[in-house]
Amino acid sequence: MSDVAGLFGGEPLLSVRDLEVQFRTDAGSTTALRGVSLDVHPGETVAVVGESGSGKSTTAAAVLGLLAANGAVTGGEILFDGQDVVRLSAAEMSRLRGAQIGLVPQDPMSNLNPVRRVGSQIVEALEDNDVARGSAAQARTVELLEEAGLPDAARRAQQYPHEFSGGMRQRALIAMGLSARPRLLVADEPTSALDVTVQRTILDGLTALTARLGVAVLLITHDLGLAAERADTVVVMYRGEVVEKGPARQILQNPQHEYTRRLIAAAPSLASRRIAIAKETGDADVAAEDLLAPSLGEGVTTATADAPAAADAGARPDTIVEVEHVTKVFKLRGRGLFSRSTDFTAVDDVSFTVPRGRTVALVGESGSGKSTVARMMLGLTEPTSGTIRFDGVDVGSGRDRAAEVTFRRRVQPIFQDPYASLDPLFTIYRTIEEPLRAHRIGTPAERRDRVHALMEDVALPTELLRRYPGELSGGQRQRVAIARALALEPELVVCDEAVSALDVVVQAQILHLLADLQSRLGLSYLFISHDLAVVRQIADVVCVMEKRRVVEQGTADDVFDDPQTAYTRTLLDAIPGRTLELGV
Amino acid sequence: MSAPEVYEVPNAPLGQGRATDEARLAGASHWRLAARRLRRNPGAIVGAAIVVVFILVAVFAPLIAPYDAGELPGRAEVRPTYIPGPSDEYLLGLDRYGADLFSQLVWGARASLLIGVLSTLFGLLGGLVLGALSGGLGGATDNVIMRFVDLLLAVPSLLLAVSIAAIAGQTPAAVVIAIGVVQVPIFARLLRGSMFAQRGQDYVLAARSLGLSKRTVTMSHVLPNSVSPVIVQATLLLATAVIEAAALSYLGLGGGSPTTAEWGRMLTSAQNELEIAPRLALWPGACIAVTALGFTLFGEALREALDPRSRKR
């Protein structure tokens, strides 16, 4: 770490020493941080990286003196400019905040006061930090908003937060955090709630601004790629402890700790090759071996009898899904009796095909229409015009009940949020068994065997069968959702942001599981995602959607290596850390 | 098992620590966890104790009450200006007509329990049917039902109860129907809202994608996940029903004679003797308030137990 001191010499601006933080709960106290130490020198950017529960946000809150009411610093010290902020009184701490230490919070949607104009929220910060008052503060506010990259700042300052987009709100929050020219800015996941392209510009703006002002930054993020790209020093945290710290490049290329290595291996923004290829070349693969598990349960003869044999389906290079000129228009009902309904086009003339046994990824930002395509593919919404054919049969209107049931068995979804996609009142056993029972497959004993086999397929211990979803972790729940989707031996699985809500290491495991299941069962995937980095790992064919239309499609290699449209290039450039070299 | 999820933290976010003690109850259902939280809540214990005592008194009234309902053992001792107070023979004294106040209170518990439970059942059933139709079918059915519910809600509740009691005649059954009808729109709206919220959840979409029929999805996923707020509301409305029954009999609706053992009626007739025997009003009033308090405490605790997020409030 000596070269860090060389770059940013002298006394650190912020020095956290052996910090311990505990939270009181009904079940006693839990230690959230243990022996955390880190330094931030003037002008330096230090990134704290970790998964949810690693204690990275707690560290940020402790530095600001804003721990939740049931939390307290129980050991160590936080020296800011040589002064221990833990020992400051509430009033002294309040003077320090804003003026000396600023904050850019995570979620732009919930961090602005909804009932006051954006401008006046900055004015009050300027006034309470004795920077400016009255009309001077108003004028300064407009300058600050302009500086943060908000166009038409004078008019925008008069608006309310709900009239702003997410990116605009985040700019306002950056202007607010830097309004009193603090010497340290704590940026807590400043862009993770935004679309990737917006993320990029906001981060560029923030980096340029803090560099110009010479503000030190404590950047909290879950994204190792982003940390390595933006920070001078990276601190890796795991379960409340610092496991490794050092210069960003050194951490990436020569990670010392086992956890850091796993994090690097899993980080989608860094691993740019498809999992299948990675497997063939024998690269580090966490989840592969155990998934070469026993084949399907033998007792399930009735289930397999009429379904096409899954195993050789992969060998047929035909097309399983054809989407042709599909458009979806929603009628937005006006409120009240006399207002007319307005049309809203969610999907506009979209066409693509899914080859059997392959993965087609639909990539786009929020509002691009990709989830509506997924719903139409699942038959949950009907297209306004155009056709979706599954195995040559029209998915849309006019199916009778029998055709409907057959279709449902062959196409299954996996949703984004594993906390919402399982019925909280069903045990895991009932959850996985439900599709079998609903379609009257097998005897109860056969169904039990099948459920056990499915649990094995998704690498979950059978002890969990008696549990309820509320008792499982996010990754475990997503595996349950996969097992349920596979119960009916579908041919097409629609994954709607299926790994977006998971931490990176778990995300990598689930992606490996999906890839492995595909090669064993000959599944076809329609993989919906906003995250190009994830898509790169799993897709054969990529369709890029922008504003309700497909703007580019091609093989994954073509799209990633030789993007044809400006939009795709913007998306690719927005992946943090893609130019960095890896040490794993 | 070569790929345990070593680095995955169990789903408890740090600093909230909710998994720690509940994890010990492996395989415990939503309802069992709720029952467990309920047992630890002092409010729930007090509320449940009041409710249990009230129910026991109502059920075993014939064993507890020294005199029959409507019996006037002290008729001879009551004079216009003097009503005998507590004595060895009459625990809480006599009332205006010479009935034993304590016995009247005990029999009154029975009347209140019957009216409260029956009217809430009536409201619950009506509300569940309307709400489930509305929330399950949606569309035009939903529109028609909700406009009807709006109509019922357009009149302040007591006036609605009064209007219904007036048509239904001067009987205790009329009171049950009147209070029940007032509750119907409350339950209907609650269940419908709850069902609509559940219908958009991913697990319901997943169930639909499994090819389950709409009926199965509604009956086995949507409804069971929507009933918690309805159950809580039913407990709270039991309190309201007891109070409203008293209010209706105070307004002279509900039938029976002046000597009928019913708390609201006792309270009403006591107001003429407020100066000479305030206890005649205090006792039945306190009985109504304490019973209502019991149901309310228990209902609030139930709400917290079923939805731990609401706990702080």
Place this chain on the structure above:
Amino acid sequence: MTRLILRRLALLVPTLLGLSVLLFLWVRALPGGPATALLGERATPEAVARVNELYGFDKPLIQQYVTWLGQLLQGNFGVSTRTGRPVLEEFTNRFPATIELTVVALIVAVGVAIPLGYVAARRQGRPLDHLTVVASLIGVTIPVFFLAFLLKWAFAVNLGWFPSTGRQDPTMIATHPTGFYVLDGILTREWDASWDALMHLVLPAIALGSIPLAIIARITRSSVIEVQDADYVRTARAKGLGPDRLRRRVILRNAMLPVATTIGLQVGLLLSGAVLTETVFAFPGIGSFLANAIFNLDYAVLQGFILIIAVVYALVNLVVDVSYGFIDPRTRATR
């Protein structure tokens, strides 16, 4: 904003029409039919036959309804069988008293409940908080008319601090240009009349305000507790906002949103409670008149009053909804 009001008023029409149909059928469904409603329970068969012919109760229902609706629209709500005066006149004579009572009750409730709820939330888990929670529970569960009894018994009958019945001392001579007695006294500079009217209001207003008070205090408390944990409060603290501004501009301002809705919802409760409270204190408003109408089964009054009250209730709710737009900027844009 004007469009919102017009649209809401338009939506009110079908609701009120539906209600008028229900009330029309209601009188027809009474034991003994509409003639009994007009003549009372003890009417002779001859009288009933005469009335049926006179009022057209033997005509088809649709025709009767249209006729009746036409009369309503001209302000003819029928005649009270008990007093022999037009229902509308009875209503307008008594309505100022009830408005005065409910407004004072609401002022008492809001004035006590919001500070109490706020302080309890800020001292969450301490004795004052527990006391507030328990008191508000009792406030909700104690029957309004029982509380009215207790207040009357303790402070009027026993202690004699306040008058026990009516709105004005019978010996008081005062002019009433508006019908709101407290206001009248101020307008005519008859201070003693104003004071007397106010003293008559104290006990009924406390009794009537008890339930809204308890409910508003609870909502304020839970709303403040929720808001003070919100992200934007943390961010406001992080930008160095002083405690005073934090309290007024961030916490209270946001916590008041659900409280405002709740206050609006209390109107129905106050109108129900007024029937009981006014009866206990023999307070001459629409509530006690309604209670009398119930005792005497004066259906014309019940029918007319319920319809008028529903209109008033709907208009008050409209005002509440519209004013909500001023408190929460988000609702302004979406409408």
